Amino acid sequence: MVEQTLEIFKRGSKILSVLQDEKRQQILVLLCREKQLTVNQITSLLPISRPAVSHHLKLMLDAGVLSVSQVGLERYYSSDLEDALDWLKELTRSLEEDLENKGNK
Template structure:
């Protein structure tokens, strides 16, 4: 199954994981301690993040360390930007209409 960055951020647990590993590299056990769920459940979230390209897992001895690779979040920024332009334009038009309506009201 091909996953994308939008699937990764769709879940609040995965967003929290991204937030944690964006500040520091953590091993899987340290990461799992931050969540009230089983370690296998956390591992499933890590797998999705890795498949989406937002997480790198590096083996050192018996430990697996997770660190963020946030370059893919640029795809979300691009997507959001097009809607930001739409909403800014729409809200500007609404503001103009409200000002015009206010100016046309009898005093």
């Protein structure tokens, strides 16, 4: 069972890695509150430079916790946590099973 849990951890390592940064956490929380925002809007709401916001958004897109849509010349970013939450639920279930099995030994 522990091997299964380790495999689940590996699948989510990119999510965990990208979300350990405080600036990315701030951006994600902001995007969870707002429906969608542009880079300029995010920059105006947080004490992060525009290039840094763009960099963080790219990493978060690559990790699958954001989505982006193009409207004219603007790119609008929004939180997209469904897959990450499904992974977290799977990890939680697996860890709970591991703990139950430990108690039964």
